[in-house]
Amino acid sequence: MNDDLRSSGKGATRLLKSGVAGLDPVLGGGFTSNRLYLVEGMPGAGKTTLAMQFLLAGIEAGERALYVTLSESEEELRSIAGSHGWDHTGIDTLEVVPTDDSLDPESQYTVFHPSDVELASAFRKILTEVERIGASRIIIDSLSELRLLAEGPLQFRRHLLALKRFFSGKNCTVLVLDDQLFDTQIQSIAHCVIRLEQMPANYGSHRRRLQVGKYRGMHFMSGFHDFAITRGGVVVYPRLVAAETRSYSAHEPLKTGVAEMDRILGGGLERGTSTLIIGAAGSGKSTLTAQVSVAACERGERADMFTFDETFGTLSARLEGLGVPFMKHYKSGLLKVHQIDPAEMSPGEFIHKVVRAAEEGSKVITIDSLNGYLHAMPEEKFLLLQLHELLTWLGQKGVATMLVSVQQGLIGQMSSPIDTSYLADTVVLLRYFESAGEVRQAISIMKKRGGMHERTVSEFRIDQGGIRVGEPLRQFRGVLTGVPVYDGANTALMRNRP
Numbered sequence: 001m002n003d004d005l006r007s008s009g010k011g012a013t014r015l016l017k018s019g020v021a022g023l024d025p026v027l028g029g030g031f032t033s034n035r036l037y038l039v040e041g042m043p044g045a046g047k048t049t050l051a052m053q054f055l056l057a058g059i060e061a062g063e064r065a066l067y068v069t070l071s072e073s074e075e076e077l078r079s080i081a082g083s084h085g086w087d088h089t090g091i092d093t094l095e096v097v098p099t100d101d102s103l104d105p106e107s108q109y110t111v112f113h114p115s116d117v118e119l120a121s122a123f124r125k126i127l128t129e130v131e132r133i134g135a136s137r138i139i140i141d142s143l144s145e146l147r148l149l150a151e152g153p154l155q156f157r158r159h160l161l162a163l164k165r166f167f168s169g170k171n172c173t174v175l176v177l178d179d180q181l182f183d184t185q186i187q188s189i190a191h192c193v194i195r196l197e198q199m200p201a202n203y204g205s206h207r208r209r210l211q212v213g214k215y216r217g218m219h220f221m222s223g224f225h226d227f228a229i230t231r232g233g234v235v236v237y238p239r240l241v242a243a244e245t246r247s248y249s250a251h252e253p254l255k256t257g258v259a260e261m262d263r264i265l266g267g268g269l270e271r272g273t274s275t276l277i278i279g280a281a282g283s284g285k286s287t288l289t290a291q292v293s294v295a296a297c298e299r300g301e302r303a304d305m306f307t308f309d310e311t312f313g314t315l316s317a318r319l320e321g322l323g324v325p326f327m328k329h330y331k332s333g334l335l336k337v338h339q340i341d342p343a344e345m346s347p348g349e350f351i352h353k354v355v356r357a358a359e360e361g362s363k364v365i366t367i368d369s370l371n372g373y374l375h376a377m378p379e380e381k382f383l384l385l386q387l388h389e390l391l392t393w394l395g396q397k398g399v400a401t402m403l404v405s406v407q408q409g410l411i412g413q414m415s416s417p418i419d420t421s422y423l424a425d426t427v428v429l430l431r432y433f434e435s436a437g438e439v440r441q442a443i444s445i446m447k448k449r450g451g452m453h454e455r456t457v458s459e460f461r462i463d464q465g466g467i468r469v470g471e472p473l474r475q476f477r478g479v480l481t482g483v484p485v486y487d488g489a490n491t492a493l494m495r496n497r498p
Helices: 023-027 047-060 074-083 114-133 143-149 153-169 184-189 259-264 285-298 312-321 326-332 347-359 370-376 380-396
Strands: 004-008 011-016 036-041 065-069 091-095 137-141 173-178 192-199 207-215 224-230 233-237 274-279 302-307 335-339 362-368 400-406 426-435 438-448 457-463 466-472
Touching: 023 207, 023 233, 036 047, 036 153, 036 184, 047 065, 047 074, 047 091, 047 137, 047 173, 047 233, 065 074, 065 114, 074 091, 091 114, 114 143, 114 153, 143 153, 143 173, 153 184, 224 347, 233 347, 259 466, 274 285, 274 380, 285 302, 285 312, 285 326, 285 335, 285 362, 285 400, 285 426, 285 466, 302 347, 312 326, 312 335, 326 335, 335 347, 347 362, 347 380, 362 370, 370 380, 370 400, 380 400
Parallel strands: 036 173, 036 192, 065 091, 065 137, 137 173, 274 400, 274 426, 302 335, 302 362, 362 400
Antiparallel strands: 004 011, 192 207, 207 224, 224 233, 426 438, 438 457, 457 466
């Protein structure tokens, strides 16, 4: 078996693998064996899918598994399993559902309450089947049906306590599913409570998140964790906590591949730091990040670009036209491009993809742009908290992170939909300015925590030769306003290459 063992006052207790990707880290390792668990959520939240994965993991470990259904038929369960490509034949199924006789008026109870007959009969069927097949992993789906059969909350609780004691004596690990949320009567009985939530979005797919309400005797990850239901089952994306992997990484210099750019940066970027590139649309932010990524690939390092706004075809064609060997490194596998659709991906899933890229060895990661990331999670305060954890974690891994932020407007007063400048170690500002009837671009390094840098405003140009950074624009005043005052000679500006 692949199950872990943990010591307790009564000896060793097994930790059972859940079979759900990402759930075991949230639970602190898995399900403690021989306990009763509550999985609650509204219809469609993913309870049945998660339950089946738990049983399939048990079968893989050589255990007997039993699915007790009080609402769905065995045929419906097999259909659900088939939709995920699972083989359901190893799961024993017990249907405790009303028969066709219940539709006969003569079969309706007139003297006895249903709890005196049907509830007792349902529990008797469950206990008999468990003893018969010797199941060690059991699903009861769902408590809502049993609750309706009970005469009142007191009787329902007593039956559940008796059921819990029975399972404990049979060395069974039980997951009971419930459509009713926040039922404290059931939560107090359960050893652990897992809540699945499904929230409709104003646009795009539903957002799903998981929360462990309690877990006795275990150090679990509290809070909300995004999850998705894919073909293959539930996938949980644990909330990133940088403090749990605290480490230190030396800030080594990282060349950008453009000598003039390294000069104004005081030697280049640094590993283990984050760089925020701010500018208006079309000012060269994505080209600059691609240049740094390609420079890393030229050194034999892996770089990953997560793009929200620009398609791969447009990005590659533009960079190849500028003489940047983008496709060369993309085909070699050193350069990875991930097209992100914020309407279909939760922030937790996105962070999971970034973390996985870093764990696979990526040294330079680009998020282009934060505006697209913001659309994936409109609540700004939570976005900043998640982004802070992500940047801290990447910094500890020695990854150089570049963030792109698109400012609103083109010339004059500029604004950003979200202020993340205080999170970044380095801030690069790109601006348009007008000179002699021509729109030009300027670059300035507004901040760099890692060391000294030039505080000048220099001309910035992108042409067929790639990126060029000129001398400081000392002949102008007010370049950052967009409408500077000219004090010098035109010869100081860069000319187009022939």
